[in-house]
Amino acid sequence: MRFVYLFCWLFLPLTLWAQTPFTAVWSFEDNQSSSVSHPNINAGGPALSGVNIPNVGSYVGGQVGRAVNVANWSTSGCNLSERVQFTVQPVSGQTMTLTQFSFYFNRSSSGPAQVLVRSSVDGYTAQLYSQAVADNFQQAVITLSGPAYTNQSGPVSFWITACSNAVSGGTLRLDEVTFNGTVTSSPLPVTLLYFTAKPEGDRVQLAWATTQEINADQFRVEHSLDLTEYTTVGEITAKGTTDERQYYGLTDLNPQPGINYYRLKQIDRDGSTQVFKPVAAIIRDSEPVVTIYPNPADTDRIHLRLWNADDASVRLLTITGQSVSGQLQRKSGEADFRPFQPLSAGFYWLEITTNNQRRTLTVLIR
Numbered sequence: 001m002r003f004v005y006l007f008c009w010l011f012l013p014l015t016l017w018a019q020t021p022f023t024a025v026w027s028f029e030d031n032q033s034s035s036v037s038h039p040n041i042n043a044g045g046p047a048l049s050g051v052n053i054p055n056v057g058s059y060v061g062g063q064v065g066r067a068v069n070v071a072n073w074s075t076s077g078c079n080l081s082e083r084v085q086f087t088v089q090p091v092s093g094q095t096m097t098l099t100q101f102s103f104y105f106n107r108s109s110s111g112p113a114q115v116l117v118r119s120s121v122d123g124y125t126a127q128l129y130s131q132a133v134a135d136n137f138q139q140a141v142i143t144l145s146g147p148a149y150t151n152q153s154g155p156v157s158f159w160i161t162a163c164s165n166a167v168s169g170g171t172l173r174l175d176e177v178t179f180n181g182t183v184t185s186s187p188l189p190v191t192l193l194y195f196t197a198k199p200e201g202d203r204v205q206l207a208w209a210t211t212q213e214i215n216a217d218q219f220r221v222e223h224s225l226d227l228t229e230y231t232t233v234g235e236i237t238a239k240g241t242t243d244e245r246q247y248y249g250l251t252d253l254n255p256q257p258g259i260n261y262y263r264l265k266q267i268d269r270d271g272s273t274q275v276f277k278p279v280a281a282i283i284r285d286s287e288p289v290v291t292i293y294p295n296p297a298d299t300d301r302i303h304l305r306l307w308n309a310d311d312a313s314v315r316l317l318t319i320t321g322q323s324v325s326g327q328l329q330r331k332s333g334e335a336d337f338r339p340f341q342p343l344s345a346g347f348y349w350l351e352i353t354t355n356n357q358r359r360t361l362t363v364l365i366r
Contacts, residue, residue: 019097019182019183019184020038020182020183021037021180021181021182022036022037022038022041022096022179022180022181022182022183023036023037023178023179023180024036024037024041024043024088024178024179025176025177025178025179026043026045026046026086026174026176026177026178027064027065027066027175027176028059028062028065028066028067028068028174028175028176028177029059029065029066030058030059030066032046032053032068038183039092039277040090040091040092040094040183040277041088041089041090041091041096041183042088042089042090042091042227042277042278043086043087043088043179043227044086044087044088044089044155044226044227044228045084045085045086045087045157045226045227045228046068046084046085046086046174046177047084047085047086047087047226047228048070048083048084048085049081049082049083049084049085050072050079050081050082050083051070051071051072051073051082051083051084052070052071052072053068053069053070053071054069054071054171057069060173062104062137062173062175062176063104063137063139063175063176064104064175064176065175066175067104067106067137067173067174067175068173068174068175069108069171069172069173070084070162070171070172070173070174071170071171073111073112073162073163073164073170073171073172074164075164076164077163077164078114078116078161078162078163079161079163080118080124080159080161082161082162083159083160083161084159084160084174085157085158085159085160085228086157086158086160086177086179087155087156087157087158087227087228088155088156088179088181089154089155089156089275090152090153090183090275091263091275091276091277091278092192092274092275092276092277093189093190093266093273093274093275094153094183094184095151095152095153095183095184096151096152096156096181096182096183096184097149097150097151097152097181097182097184098144098149098152098156098179098180098181099143099144099145099149099180099181099182100141100142100143100144100178100179100180100181101117101142101144101158101178101179101180102139102140102141102142102176102177102178102180103139103140103160103174103175103176103177103178104137104138104139104140104174104175104176105133105137105138105139105140105160105172105173105174105175106133106134106135106136106137106138106173107133107134107135107170107171107172107173108170108171108173109135109170110170111133111162111164111170111171111172111173112133112162112163112164112170112172113132113133113163113164114130114131114132114133114162114163114164115129115130115131115133115140115160115161115162115163115172116129116130116159116160116161116162116163117129117130117140117142117158117159117160117161118158118159118161119148119156119157119158119159120155120156120157120158121148121149121156122148124159128142128158129142133162133172137173137175144181149181151184153273155228157228160172160174189213189214189215189216189266189268189272189274190210190212190213190214190216190238190266190274191210191211191212191213192208192209192210192211192264192276193208193209193210193211193245194207194208194209195207195208195262195264195276195279196208196279197252197260197262197279197280197281198281199255199281199282199283199284200289200291200305200307201288201289201305201307201308201333202255202283202307202333203251203252203253203255203305203307204251204252204255204260204262204281204283205249205251206221206233206249206250206251206252206262207247207248207249208247208248208249208264209245209246209247209248210239210245210246210248211243211245212242212243213238213239213240213241213242213246214241215240215241215268215269215270216238216239216240216241216266216267216268216269217237217238217240217267217268217269218235218236218237218238218266218267219235219236219238219248219264219265219266219267220232220234220235220264220265220266220267221233221234221235221250221252221262221263221264221265222262222263222264222265223252223255223260223261223262224260224261224262224263224278225256225258225259225260225261226261227261227278230263233250233252233262234250234252236248236250238266240269255281255283256283257283257284258282258283259280259281259282260280260281260282260283261278261279261280262278262279262280262281263275263276263277263278263279264276286308288306288307288308288309288354288355289305289306289307289308289309290304290305290306290307290309290312290352290354290359290361291304291305291361292304292350292361292363293305295363295364296363296364296365296366297363297364297365297366298365298366299339299342299343299344299345299365299366300338300339300342300343301336301337301338302316302336302337302338302350302363303334303335303336304334304335304336304337304350304352305333305334306330306333306334306335306354307333309352309354309355310330310332310333311354311355312335312352312353312354313352313353313354314328314335314337314350314351314352315350315351315352316337316339316348316349316350316351316363317348317349317350317351318348318349319346319347319348319349321349324339324343324348325339325340325341326338326339326340327340337350343365344365345365345366346364346365347362347363347364347365348362348363348364348365349361349362349363350362350363
């Protein structure tokens with residue numbers, strides 16, 4: 001019996017050490033961004049449905065600093081399709097336990113009369129909180145417990161819904177929306193060196209590298225516009241088990257103008273998954289992009305992407321500066337430079353002029 005007690009005593013500090021507290025906060029200091037205290041927790045939102053943040057008067061004085069105005073609520077009753085959604089999710093193969101969800105709220109003079117809160121853990125069926133809305137700020141504090149909020153590996157979302165009996169909808173004001181909980185560390189099947197998303201015209205080049213893999217089956221890259229809903233961009237088979245550095249990459253051919261978010265998901269051979277923190281890429285339609293792909297190139301063809309650079313002139317030079325004769329075959333957004341004679345292996349300069357600007361790219365012929 002002494003051995004059992006000693007065994008528990010020795011391992012208790014390790015268990016406690018693996019659980020790290022975290023907070024995720026939306027302070028609404030004239031913006032909608034969140035701050036998260038732990039690198040393995042991702043925060044998404046606010047996602048608005050049926051309501052909006054007005055262009056004028058978006059932010060007002062709050063309980064702490066500023067608060068956000070949410071408008072366009074129905075003028076009678078409670079409509080659950082009108083809501084503000086906040087989400088937290090563990091990444092990098094970790095799990096989280098949520099202990100509390102809280103926020104400050106009040107209303108404009110003709111704003112909603114009641115606020116309700118529901119959670120994704122039961123499909124938004126149960127009402128976790130209900131309170132009349134006053135003119136002064138008050139705080140909603142919702143204690144979370146039970147298996148639905150314990151050691152979760154996926155996202156957990158909360159809806160804030162407002163009900164009104166007013167003639168006009170008015171606004172509901174939110175401030176200091178906060179999640180509290182703990183992150184439980186677990187052994188990682190994959191050690192990620194980096195994951196990047198690089199915009200190139202109307203495409204995004206995605207690349208990542210690992211320094212160790214254990215029973216890894218595949219990698220999946222997913223795309224989102226709001227850090228809430230994700231769709232699959234593509235999948236690549238993993239190396240499996242290795243302690244050598246591995247490099248991977250793929251291209252998103254259909255990003256949207258503006259901010260695009262990408263996350264990397266690793267799937268083990270036993271079906272378990274590990275999700276890494278998202279990265280962002282901004283697509284600007286008007287920027288010219290000139291790249292060589294693939295590089296190294298073949299002896300009889302150098303392929304170019306000429307996004308917003310259809311008027312570009314191209315000249316191929318040897319490493320000593322001699323011009324190489326050839327023909328540029330153009331098509332929308334792309335081109336092929338085909339030399340009249342097969343090129344010798346080695347390095348060349350590709351000189352590209354567009355919009356009165358000249359760029360020189362290095363191309364390797366294999």
